[in-house]
Amino acid sequence: MSEADIVSVFAEGTFEEQIQELVNYLTRGRSDEERLAFIQPFQDALRTPEGGKPLGEDVERKRKIFAMVLAEVKGLGDGSEKEIEGFFNLLYAHLLTLYPVGSAETRTHVVTLLKTISLSPSGTPSKYRILSNLFNGIPRKSPLRLPVYNTLLEIAVSHDELDVLHISRSDVEKWTSEWDITPEEKSKFLKSIADAFAKAGQLETAYEYSLSYVRSLPSSSPDAQSAAVEAISTALRLPTIFDFDPLFKLDAVIASKSHELFSLLQVFLNGGLPEFNAWTESHPDALGKYGLEKAQLERKIRLLSLASLGFENIGRDLPYSKVAAALQVDLPDVEKWVIDVIRAGLLSGKLSQTSKTLHITRSTSRTFERAQWEALENRLLAWKTGLAGVLEVVAAAEQQNAPQVVPTAGAVDVSVQTATG
Known part of the structure; x- marks a missing residue:
């Protein structure tokens, strides 16, 4: 709309x-x-x-x-x-x-x-x-817009027609900033949208709205704590979610640092398989409690570990043996994991079966802190130096291949006339 x-x-x-x-x-x-x-x-x-x-x-x-x-x-x-x-x-x-x-x-x-x-039994298209x-x-600021849209949402969800509403995050953000409604009403509205997308099977979109919902709640409230834990478990559970940094920008998530899932979230932000295995050993019942599957989490942590390794080696050839050691997989399985991480959009590169190496052209960092900024700065300086060298070579080649200056036809005529005279 x-x-x-x-x-x-x-x-x-x-x-x-x-x-x-x-x-x-x-x-x-x-x-x-x-x-x-x-x-x-x-x-x-x-x-x-x-x-x-x-x-x-x-x-x-x-x-x-x-x-x-x-x-x-x-x-x-x-x-x-x-x-x-x-x-x-x-x-x-x-x-x-x-x-x-x-x-x-x-x-x-x-x-x-x-x-x-x-409640009218027919005429769904007309209802919309x-x-x-x-x-x-x-009027835009009227709180009456809220119950009207809630009714639209309820009808669309009940008929499995959520896409009819063309809901966009920009519209929702604009509405909640314009409407003269209470913070509680705003939070409830955001949750209803997240729930609607979840019911429609659009889990990634539902997750994005759940972050907005958590952000709208007072960080110390019981609802915020519960919603933060649910957001963490959802992010870990969804196979397509690899960016956990936004969760650490939510006050309610930070306020949940004593929760067992918070430490697991830290593993997925900065750790690898050793840290993951250590966490599962110390929390034997936690995965089942929150509907998490160990095999799926192992796959995700391996892909993230490979992305981090790739980020450290952009522009270089990474030996298969190093990849296998980081992922704790057999050498013949390395290419399969590289293909998976490329499909996930976390890394770009070229495999060489002859040299058993992966040339990294692009990779995603799990977080961007001081170390990542420094690595980016060094990489930019290296590129700048390389470009300066290329410019020098081009300038030298242009100077070497520049055409020689020869006398014009008029000058030849003058010289001949002078000699004759």
Whole structure:
């Protein structure tokens, strides 16, 4: 739901004509007798007694009439998608005009509408559209946007159609910064999005939103501690997550340093197989407790160890024997692990079966601290020196191959004339 989707909710005609239009839609499918009985109370309410205040100037009477209409909305109604959208847009136009957006009455009416729409047994495509229209018709900072989007989210999750909403992290960050909601409501909203992606099987995306959720909580709260531990276990469990540095930037994770999983997380940030094996020996029951599989974690720590080894040897040929020793694997298995680490996007290089070496062209560092900055600085200085040498060679070659200056045709003529004279 991008800014391009924002719509202005407006209506044409007098108030009386618009109410009549809404009532006529609500009477569809009824017999003539039922229609007349249904319409009569609205006609009476719209009629201004002699000497009474004109309806156009009587806001309270307009609100009462609108409330009468709203009370009769039991579902999406009997109409095409276009007609359903038009009916609800007209409802929104009156709702957002007759009541202050921040009033308790407005919230009550919005919540009632949301419940009616979500519980309607049919018309899912129309639900997305009419709820999106309501969301975009409400001012950006209004807290009413939150329940509207929550309803959209619930419908999408229940129908396994989360992709319909096109949720993006940039939109979610913008909304939570704009909406006038409490920190608790913000945290709950972020968690609901993380849960929605998890239920949809999009676990990596769910993990990213769970980090935002942890970040939104007071680091010392019980919820934050629980969420931090869950984020750590999720990061370790997911086979595609290799970057653990963002976790160490969360206050709630740092506050959980006494937890047994925190020390395991440190192994995956800086350690290797020896440290991992030592941890599993000292915590024999921990992996099962948090749904972690030893074989999967061993694979991940091997790939990370190879990436770290590659980072230390960028631009060099790394012998298979050194790789085998670091990963604690047999020499014939080295190429398999190199292919795996390249597929994971952690390293780029070229294998040489003849020399039994891996030439490293690129590798990922697990963290970027002083040692990594110093290594990067040394590498840049080496490249700078190499480029300076190349420039010197090019300049020398250009000077050597420069064309010799020869006399022009005019100069030859002058010299001949002088000699003759």
